[in-house]
Amino acid sequence: xxxxxxxxxxxxxxxxxxxxxxxxxxxxxxxxxxxxxxxxxxxxxxxxxxxxxxxxxxxxxxxxxxxxxxxxxxxxxxxxxxxxxxxxxxxxxxxxxxxxxxxxxxxxxxxxxxxxxxxxxxxxxxxxxxxxxxxxxxxxxxxxxxxxxxxxxxxxxxxxxxxxxxxxxxxxxxxxxxxxxxxxxxxxxxxxxxxxxxxxxxxxxxxxxxxxxxxxxxxxxxxxxxxxxxxxxxxxxxxxxxxxxxxxxxxxxxxxxxxxxxxxxxxxxxxxxxxxxxxxxxxxxxxxxxxxxxxxxxxxxxxxxxxxxxxxxxxxxxxxxxxxxxxxxxxxxxxxxxxxxxxxxxxxxxxxxxxxxxxxx
Numbered sequence: 370x371x372x373x374x375x376x377x378x379x380x381x382x383x384x385x386x387x388x389x390x391x392x393x394x395x396x397x398x399x400x401x402x403x404x405x406x407x408x409x410x411x412x413x414x415x416x417x418x419x420x421x422x423x424x425x426x427x428x429x430x431x432x433x434x435x436x437x438x439x440x441x442x443x444x445x446x447x448x449x450x451x452x453x454x455x456x457x458x459x460x461x462x463x464x465x466x467x468x469x470x471x472x473x474x475x476x477x478x479x480x481x482x483x484x485x486x487x488x489x490x491x492x493x494x495x496x497x498x499x500x501x502x503x504x505x506x507x508x509x510x511x512x513x514x515x516x517x518x519x520x521x522x523x524x525x526x527x528x529x530x531x532x533x534x535x536x537x538x539x540x541x542x543x544x545x546x547x548x549x550x551x552x553x554x555x556x557x558x559x560x561x562x563x564x565x566x567x568x569x570x571x572x573x574x575x576x577x578x579x580x581x582x583x584x585x586x587x588x589x590x591x592x593x594x595x596x597x598x599x600x601x602x603x604x605x606x607x608x609x610x611x612x613x614x615x616x617x618x619x620x621x622x623x624x625x626x627x628x629x630x631x632x633x634x635x636x637x638x639x640x641x642x643x644x645x646x647x648x649x650x651x652x653x654x655x656x657x658x659x660x661x662x663x664x665x666x667x668x669x670x671x672x673x674x675x676x677x678x679x680x681x682x683x684x685x686x687x688x689x690x691x692x693x694x695x696x697x698x699x700x701x702x703x704x705x706x707x708x709x710x711x712x713x714x715x716x717x718x719x720x721x722x723x724x725x726x727x728x729x730x
Contacts, residue, residue: 372397385453385476388460389415391432391469405444405476424455431457432469442476454479495679499542499693503535538693545695549678552616552702560613560707566656566727567592567608570640573621577629585635588625593643608642610656610729616703623696624660624723632662632720647728651710656727667715675713676701 376397379386385402387395393415403410410418416425419442427440442453454477459470510528518524570590581588592608621640628638639661647655667675671682679694704711707727715721 382475384478387415387418387474387476389428389432389472389474391471393428393432393469396471402476427455428457428472428474429469431459431472434470450480451478452480452483453477492678495694496542496546499679500539503539506535507532542693542695545693545699548619549695549699549702552699552706556702556706558706560611560616562611562613563609564612564614564617565607565609566612566617566658567642569614569617570621570642570658572618573625574640576622577625580626581629581638584629586629586632587637588629588640589637590640590642593641608644608656610727612707612727613703616706620700620703620725621658621660623700624725627696628660628662628664628721628723632664636663636720638662647726651708651726651728654729656729658725658727660723661720663720666717666719667713667721668717669715672713672715676711 375388376399379388379397379399382399383401385405386399387402387410388397390396395410395413395415395418398406398410406418415428419425419428421440421442424440424442427438431438437456437458440455440457442455444451444453456475456477458473458475460473510532514525514528518528567590574588574590578588625638625640632638639659641657641659641661643657644654645657647653667682671680674680675682676697678698681694701711704725704727709725709727712724712726713721714724
């Protein structure tokens with residue numbers, strides 16, 4: 370293959386590629402490689418360009434006659450560390466050949482694979498921890514009931530009540546894990562049904578009103594009058610949109626339950642619904658639904674991480690209230706499936722507002 374043809378082939382590859390002479394000089398670099406490593410690299414030694422001992426050692430081995438192989442390379446910048454898998458392939462005699470074998474180096478960005486593996490490990494560790502705690506408690510109480518508390522009726526009733534609570538907590542966790550798995554698998558499938566979002570919010574209020582009354586909280590829905598200039602076609606007839614009713618119900622049940630739990634006894638919770646002009650990738654009129662509490666609020670430090678799996682602002686309080694740490698992660702995936710946006714605003718001491726922006730189509 371001629372030098373010109375080889376360069377054309379390398380430039381047609383979207384990932385970075387280098388051609389090294391037998392003496393380890395970078396004879397050619399495609400466009401992606403120059404963007405990654407700099408325009409200065411051609412004509413320089415690979416040791417000067419790459420500067421990673423593990424990778425250079427593997428290059429030397431393949432140049433000396435070892436079979437094709439792989440190595441890793443890390444590049445750090447302001448956005449973090451990017452990890453590449455470098456495939457090292459001998460190409461026989463060619464332009465710039467020297468004492469060793471000329472090589473082609475192909476760089477594949479595998480950062481996402483590493484991040485996915487880290488997420489998987491963290492997820493397994495978190496699930497194991499969340500299940501181990503109630504299981505340990507249940508096993509401990511069983512041992513006590515079979516031993517010292519065998520004939521103690523009062524202790525038995527108390528322990529059975531605690532065991533029931535722990536079992537229910539495990540059941541909620543398993544249910545939320547299944548729900549999260551289901552919504553993640555459906556995230557790229559746009560819903561095809563038609564939903565009246567006002568009816569969904571009215572159903573949420575009806576379902577949670579007894580809980581609100583138990584906490585001496587008022588729970589109400591406010592619908593803002595729509596600006597006719599924003600509404601197109603059927604949108605003016607109400608609050609209809611394309612969506613999955615059950616999943617949207619799950620979103621607002623979750624957000625409203627959280628507002629009641631963390632808003633505090635005697636504090637009102639308000640659901641607001643209206644139309645507004647979209648922005649960014651959401652063009653035209655969009656639906657805006659808010660869940661507002663007047664509780665202690667959330668420190669701004671926690672806001673970016675609230676939708677992470679198992680992330681809790683107050684771990685002890687969340688578990689005591691029956692939280693699994695998965696609710697907002699489920700909400701995020703459902704909103705994404707509906708091509709919407711979730712916004713969280715909070716002022717410590719004044720309360721929090723969870724806003725869901727949804728396109729009607």
